[in-house]
Amino acid sequence: MALANPEKLKVVTTLSRRDVYFSLARVPRSSRVFLGCSDFKVYEADLAQPKPDFKEIGAHNSYVTGVALHGTTLLSCSYDGRVIWWDTEKKAQIRAVDAHQKWIRRIIISPDGKRAASVADDMVCKVWDVASGKMVYELRGHQVKTPHHFPSMLYASAFSADSKLLATGDKVGHIVLWDLASGKEVTTLEAPVMYTWDPVARRHSIGGIRSLAFSPDGTQLAVGGMGKVGNIDHLEGKTRVEVFDWQKGQQTHLFAGDKFNGLVNQLRFHPQGEWLLGAGGAGDGFLLFYDLKSKKTLRQEKAPMHIHDVALNEEGNTLYTAGHNKIVVFDLKG
Amino acid sequence: MAAPRKTFCGSPDHALDRRGFLGAALATGGAFAADMTGLNVLTQAALAGELKKKQRRCILLWLAGGASQLETWDPKPGAATGGPFRAIQTSVPGVHISELMPRMARRLSRNTALVRSLNTRNGDHGGGARLMMRGRRDEANIRYPDLGAVLARELGQTESKVPDYVSFYFATEGRDFAPGAAGFLGSRYAPMELYKSMIPENIRKLDSISALDHKERADLRDFLTRQFERGRSSSTLASHNEAYQRVRGLMACDKLFDIEQEPAKMREHYGPTQFGEQALVARRLVEAGVPFVRVARAWWDSHGQNFETHQELVPELDHVMGALLDDLEQRGLLDSTLVITLAEFGRTPGINASLGRDHFASAWSMSLSGCGIKGGAVYGKTDASGNRVVEGEVGAAEVFATIYAALGINPQKNYYLGSRPIPLTDPGTKPIKEVLA
Numbered sequence: 070m071a072l073a074n075p076e077k078l079k080v081v082t083t084l085s086r087r088d089v090y091f092s093l094a095r096v097p098r099s100s101r102v103f104l105g106c107s108d109f110k111v112y113e114a115d116l117a118q119p120k121p122d123f124k125e126i127g128a129h130n131s132y133v134t135g136v137a138l139h140g141t142t143l144l145s146c147s148y149d150g151r152v153i154w155w156d157t158e159k160k161a162q163i164r165a166v167d168a169h170q171k172w173i174r175r176i177i178i179s180p181d182g183k184r185a186a187s188v189a190d191d192m193v194c195k196v197w198d199v200a201s202g203k204m205v206y207e208l209r210g211h212q213v214k215t216p217h218h219f220p221s222m223l224y225a226s227a228f229s230a231d232s233k234l235l236a237t238g239d240k241v242g243h244i245v246l247w248d249l250a251s252g253k254e255v256t257t258l259e260a261p262v263m264y265t266w267d268p269v270a271r272r273h274s275i276g277g278i279r280s281l282a283f284s285p286d287g288t289q290l291a292v293g294g295m296g297k298v299g300n301i302d303h304l305e306g307k308t309r310v311e312v313f314d315w316q317k318g319q320q321t322h323l324f325a326g327d328k329f330n331g332l333v334n335q336l337r338f339h340p341q342g343e344w345l346l347g348a349g350g351a352g353d354g355f356l357l358f359y360d361l362k363s364k365k366t367l368r369q370e371k372a373p374m375h376i377h378d379v380a381l382n383e384e385g386n387t388l389y390t391a392g393h394n395k396i397v398v399f400d401l402k403g
Numbered sequence: 404m405a406a407p408r409k410t411f412c413g414s415p416d417h418a419l420d421r422r423g424f425l426g427a428a429l430a431t432g433g434a435f436a437a438d439m440t441g442l443n444v445l446t447q448a449a450l451a452g453e454l455k456k457k458q459r460r461c462i463l464l465w466l467a468g469g470a471s472q473l474e475t476w477d478p479k480p481g482a483a484t485g486g487p488f489r490a491i492q493t494s495v496p497g498v499h500i501s502e503l504m505p506r507m508a509r510r511l512s513r514n515t516a517l518v519r520s521l522n523t524r525n526g527d528h529g530g531g532a533r534l535m536m537r538g539r540r541d542e543a544n545i546r547y548p549d550l551g552a553v554l555a556r557e558l559g560q561t562e563s564k565v566p567d568y569v570s571f572y573f574a575t576e577g578r579d580f581a582p583g584a585a586g587f588l589g590s591r592y593a594p595m596e597l598y599k600s601m602i603p604e605n606i607r608k609l610d611s612i613s614a615l616d617h618k619e620r621a622d623l624r625d626f627l628t629r630q631f632e633r634g635r636s637s638s639t640l641a642s643h644n645e646a647y648q649r650v651r652g653l654m655a656c657d658k659l660f661d662i663e664q665e666p667a668k669m670r671e672h673y674g675p676t677q678f679g680e681q682a683l684v685a686r687r688l689v690e691a692g693v694p695f696v697r698v699a700r701a702w703w704d705s706h707g708q709n710f711e712t713h714q715e716l717v718p719e720l721d722h723v724m725g726a727l728l729d730d731l732e733q734r735g736l737l738d739s740t741l742v743i744t745l746a747e748f749g750r751t752p753g754i755n756a757s758l759g760r761d762h763f764a765s766a767w768s769m770s771l772s773g774c775g776i777k778g779g780a781v782y783g784k785t786d787a788s789g790n791r792v793v794e795g796e797v798g799a800a801e802v803f804a805t806i807y808a809a810l811g812i813n814p815q816k817n818y819y820l821g822s823r824p825i826p827l828t829d830p831g832t833k834p835i836k837e838v839l840a
Contacts, residue, residue, distance in 0.1 A: 089754070107487075107754075131487045131488075149489075172487070217676075218675050219715045220714060220718065222714070269574070270575045270576040270701075270702065271574060271576050271701060272573070272702065273702070273712060273715045274715065275711065275712075302702070302705065302707065303757065304708065351707060351756070352707075353756070354756075375758075394756075
C-alpha cells in the first residue's frame with residue numbers, strides 16, 4: 070500500500086466544466102463519483118477515464134449542495150429543500166422528501182450506513198433512516214436569527230467514526246454535538262471567530278462554520294471556516310481551522326492560515342489520523358495539510374479552483390475534488 | 404464656471420417668470436433662499452408654487468454598493484447565471500420576482516412598477532453613484548444638484564419649519580461616493596446628512612437656557628435685525644435671517660426623528676434593524692412635510708458570497724419596503740409619496756469563483772412605488788441570461804425624467820445659471836410613460 074504523503078501532492082486529472090460542482094461522493098474502492106451541480110443535476114462519472122462521460126442521474130430544482138452514498142443508495146440534497154433517494158444501479162429515484170423549509174446545505178451518511186443527517190437554513194438538523202427514508206430526529210439547537218436580527222445559516226455537519234455522535238455547526242460559530250442513539254444534545258462548543266459581523270462599514274455578515282470532522286478515534290472535533298474579515302465584500306479572511314477536545318470543551322489546536330484567504334469548506338482526517346486535510350477557496354482554491362501531533366501546518370498548496378467538496382480513497386493517497394468549473398484528482402502517493 | 408449673473412436676462416419667458424416671482428415673493432413676505440449663488444432664482448419661485456401645494460414627497464431607498472437584479476426584481480431561474488433562488492409569482496399575472504421578496508410579490512400590483520432595462524454604462528462605485536443620484540454627469544463648469552436637492556427645491560415649502568432634504572447613511576462604506584450634493588442650487592438645498600445618530604445632533608435647546616430665555620433672545624435678535632435692515636438690501640442679509648428661521652424650525656422638529664414617539668406596534672411593523680428604524684423615521688419626516696428623504700442601506704457589494712449576502716439583505720429590504728408602503732398607504736400618504744429603490748448599478752449575471760457577482764451597469768433594475776406610478780407595470784426586458792437589455796433600454800436620464808414626471812415636475816423645466824438654461828433632464832429625454840399613472 071502506497072503511503073499518503075502531502076509533500077508528494079500533485080494533480081493527475083483536471084476536468085474543466087461549465088458549471089460549479091458543490092458536492093461529491095465516491096464509490097468505495099473505485100474512481101467512480103457522484104456529483105451535485107449548479108445546473109441542479111446529479112451526475113455520475115468515472116474519473117479514471119481520459120474523457121469521463123457525465124451521466125445524469127436526476128435533478129433537483131436548485132443547486133445540488135450535497136450527495137452521500139451507502140451501497141447503491143445515493144442521497145442528494147439541494148437548496149430546493151428536498152432530499153432525494155436514488156438507486157444508483159437502476160439510475161432511478163426511490164423517494165423524494167420535502168425535508169426543510171429553507172436551503173439544505175449538506176447531507177451526510179453515518180459510517181455504519183444507517184443514518185443520514187441533513188442540515189439547512191431553517192436551522193434544523195434532520196436525522197433520517199437511510200433504508201426506509203423515515204425521519205428519526207429533528208434536532209433543534211441553533212438560533213434562527215443572528216444576534217443582529219438576520220437569518221442565520223446551518224452549514225456543516227459530521228458523524229463520528231463509530232456512528233454514535235453527530236456534530237452540527239452554524240453561521241455564528243455555534244457547534245452542537247448530538248447523541249445519535251437518543252437524539253439528545255451532548256455538549257456545545259463555540260468558534261465565534263469564524264463569523265464576522267461588520268457593524269460599521271457594511272452592516273452585514275460573512276463567514277460561518279463551513280466544515281466539521283471528527284478524528285478517527287472520536288476524541289477530537291475539527292472545525293473549519295475563515296478568520297475575521299476586514300472587507301466582507303470579498304472572502305478576505307485567512308483560512309482557519311480549530312480543533313477541540315470536545316469532551317473537555319477545550320480548543321486544542323488553532324491553525325490560523327498565513328497563506329490563503331477563503332473558506333475551509335471541507336475537512337477530512339487521513340484514515341489513520343496521520344494528518345488533517347482542509348480544502349476550500351475564495352477566488353482561488355487551496356489544500357491545507359495539518360499535523361495534529363506537532364500542531365504544525367504541513368503544507369498549504371494552491372488548488373486549480375475553489376474546492377467545494379472532496380473525497381479521499383481508502384488509503385488516503387488519492388484525493389478527488391469538485392469545485393468551481395473544475396473536477397480535479399490529486400495523487401499523494403509517497 | 405463663469406461668474407454668476409444675478410440680472411434678468413431679458414427673454415420673454417423669463418419676464419413671465421419674474422412677474423410670477425414678484426407675486427410669490429410678496430406672498431411669502433420676501434423670505435427666500437438667497438444663497439443659490441449663480442442661480443437666477445427669479446425664474447423659479449412662482450413656477451414651483453403649484454407643485455408645492457400638492458405636498459408631493461419622495462423617499463429613496465438607496466441600495467448602496469449595488470443590489471443584484473437577479474436576486475430581486477429580475478430573476479432568471481434555471482439559467483446558468485440565475486443562481487440558486489427561485490422566482491415567485493407576484494400579484495401581477497405573469498410577473499415573477501425573487502423568492503426572497505414574498506411581501507413585495509403580494510403587493511406588487513397595488514402601487515409598484517418595475518424597470519428592468521437600465522443600461523447606465525458606469526460600473527464604478529463613485530461614478531455610478533454620482534450618475535444615479537444626479538441623473539447625469541457633471542460638466543467641466545457645472546456641478547449638477549442631486550435628486551434630493553432638486554426635489555427640495557421643487558417640492559419644499561419656503562416657510563417650512565422642517566428640513567427639505569434629509570439623508571441617512573450610517574454605514575461608512577460608499578458614503579463618500581455620492582454625498583448629498585446641491586450643486587449649482589447652492590447650500591440652501593444641501594441635505595441634512597445623518598451619519599451616526601437617528602436624531603440630528605446639536606439641535607436641542609441647551610438645558611441651561613429656559614424656553615422663555617430662548618424666545619426672548621430670538622425676539623431681541625429680530626429687533627436688532629430690523630434696525631439693521633433699514634435702508635439696506637442684501638441677499639447675504641436675507642440668507643442670514645433665513646438661516647436663523649430654519650434653525651428655529653429644526654430645533655422644534657427634533658421629535659420627528661425620534662422613533663420612541665411611535666407606538667411599539669408600529670416599531671415592530673418596521674422591524675428591529677437600523678434600516679427599518681430609518682425607514683420609519685423617513686415616514687415620520689414625509690408625513691411632516693419633508694419633501695425628500697434618502698435612506699441608504701449599505702452595503703450590497705457582494706463580490707464574494709453573493710447569495711449569502713442577498714439572503715441577509717433582500718429579506719430585510721422586502722420587509723422594510725413592504726412595511727413602509729403599507730404604512731404610507733394606510734395613512735393616505737402613498738398617493739403623494741414616491742418610494743424608489745435604486746443603486747449605483749446592478750450585479751453581473753456571471754458568478755465568480757467566490758460565488759459572488761461583480762459590478763454590472765449594462766442590464767439592471769429599479770422600482771418605483773406610489774405617487775404618480777402605475778401599480779403592477781413592468782417596463783423593459785433583459786435576455787434569458789440577464790446579460791443585456793433586449794427591450795426598452797433606458798439610462799439615468801430617463802429614470803430621472805420618470806421620477807420628475809411622477810412627482811408632477813416637468814422634466815424639461817429649465818433652471819438658469821446666469822442666462823444659460825439648464826433643463827432638469829437633457830433635452831429630448833422622455834419619461835417612461837408605461838410606468839406612470
